[in-house]
Amino acid sequence: MKFWQNRLAKLFEDHRRQLVSIVTRRISDRETAVELVQDVYARLMKAGDRGTEEENTKILYASVRNAVIDYHRSNAGRANVMNGILPVQLWQNESSSPQDHAESRQALGALDQALLELTPKAREMFLLHRIEGISNAKLARKYGISVSAVEKQLARTMRHCQERLAAYRDPE
Template sequence: MTSWGSKIGRLFVEHHRRLEALVRRSVRNRETAADIVQDVFVRALAAGPRATAEDDRNVLYAAARNAAIEHHRREHRRAEIISGVLPEQMHASTSSTEAGLEARQALSALDEALAALSPKCRDIFLMRRVDGLSNKEIARLQGISINSVEKHIARALRHCQASLADHIREEN
């Protein structure tokens, strides 16, 4: 009998392209789809085999569809938060047209900084900072260690701070 690692490797070779195409149709982003499918395989490897090879394959496809749905839910939630909260906060805290312009420029710089991150790093950072999930919850959802979650968050923070350095200095 072959090991689960070998079986999952064969499943990857046989199905990853179809799974990526399935997820890409949903998320409309090649890199995000590849990350989602990779995470599905990582979680499947950690979970272990099912009763039959057909069950293993079915679980992969179901997990990929579910991961795409979860991705959409997170993106929708983030969009709601950004569109609902940030404009109100900006208008409440800006006393002049110039201050409003500066706030919009800083927000635009933050959007660009987040867009420059890898999808996985960005998702982990937003899960923590926007969705308010704990590092443990994120680790479970992503199928990675808590230490890896912390490293992604630190990487995102460093990147955002560097990208926003000019805007931060202007405020002080």
Template sequence: MTMDTVDPVLAEAETDTHRQLDALFRRQAPALVRFLSRRTGREEAQDLAQEAFLRLTDAAGRKMLQKPEAYLARIARNLLRDRAKSVSGHRERTHAVLEPELHAAYDGDPHLVLEARQLLERHEAAVLKLKPKTREVYLRHRLDGQSYAEIAQALGIGVSAVEKHMMKAIAAVDRSLGRP
């Protein structure tokens, strides 16, 4: 397409959209990074903010956005939710469950027995430090073997709330046991 065939009205609208997005970025980027930093690390917050603006720019190219600030906020919340799900899934897959009956085999090494006891005590202490509802969700899932849906129904909360409690519990236990 040559410059002769470009619709001047379309070109002006595109330029206007770019100006609006640039102004929005200058106004909202610092606040968005602060918002995301409270929920992630600073470096990750900057990456998420960049991704949010990239998605906003893509959406603005496809359609006219009535409230770009609100759309940007929704994108940021969705990115946080997606991140939490992937982190939660990773922790669920890598989190070791302490089951005393499985770890109780005595092989005659008192040092190993002492280490196992200390690990179990640290795990129990971490669980006891959890908020009551988070502790109950964690214990129902880990000890009683209940599914998230069963826990949600028993406690009268949503499955997403159960997921959030489990993420908090797993993170606290991992921190207490010195896991990254």
């Protein structure tokens, strides 16, 4: 295993800059690109040697491409969840009826209650992300966890809030 660790470390060292550059171009976020490339390195370290240096290099690049695809899929799913987390009917407008206003207040109350049901860390992370616009990478650094862990926590929080707000959403 020591041989594989040295071999992969050398391979990674030789290609890291180019891999980060490729990922950065595809996702437009250098911090996340660095995280993705590092995650690929960790996964390959566990997977073991695949043969020649050429084969290992191909696997390294293919793994990074797959990580970018997974990242985009994951973001698309999160975007759909995020779009549903605060339904339009939660926000009142000037022409809303008293009934609409009351329903809005009830929905906001349900959202408040849903947020109170979360752990303080999950609630804070969600509010920092949704209200303050703090990136997943910055949240990961703040809490000392991986970007992936932040994404998973935000997804769990959003699902929780959606479930609590289901009664207030427009049936479509």
